[in-house]
Amino acid sequence: MTRDRQAVQVPDRGMERKTISLPRLTGLRPTLESTMLKITEEVGELAQAIGKFRGLSGEREVRDEAEVVRAIVTELLDVAQTATSMMFVIEELYGINMDEEIERHVEKLRQKGYIAENPASTDGAG
Numbered sequence: 001m002t003r004d005r006q007a008v009q010v011p012d013r014g015m016e017r018k019t020i021s022l023p024r025l026t027g028l029r030p031t032l033e034s035t036m037l038k039i040t041e042e043v044g045e046l047a048q049a050i051g052k053f054r055g056l057s058g059e060r061e062v063r064d065e066a067e068v069v070r071a072i073v074t075e076l077l078d079v080a081q082t083a084t085s086m087m088f089v090i091e092e093l094y095g096i097n098m099d100e101e102i103e104r105h106v107e108k109l110r111q112k113g114y115i116a117e118n119p120a121s122t123d124g125a126g
């Protein structure tokens with residue numbers, strides 16, 4: 001498996017980020033409730049895909065690893081998409097600026113010690 005990492009190094013503190021850009025779904029009229037239900041549904045599908053990976057349902061058939069990983073990635077992105085849809089709903093309904101909230105979120109993670117200030121280089125590129 002190749003490690004084609006779509007991450008950027010933020011120059012200020014060397015923090016690695018995963019940047020995702022997902023669309024607003026204009027063909028739907030999502031609400032807080034509908035997006036919450038959809039997130040739950042997609043999380044269930046993700047758990048199911050991971051369960052197949054581990055044979056948690058007792059399947060005898062051994063599934064191709066690449067196929068299972070593809071299913072996991074698909075469901076993970078469905079979770080991200082539904083979370084993104086909820087962000088649009090929250091911005092529209094409550095005037096929240098999600099870009100500012102993301103920075104606040106990252107600062108919270110830093111305060112909790114989940115982001116090392118001087119991480120060791122993990123891939124030899126830094």
Ligand SMILES: [Mg+2]
Pocket residue numbers: 042045074075078
């Ligand atoms: Mg799905």
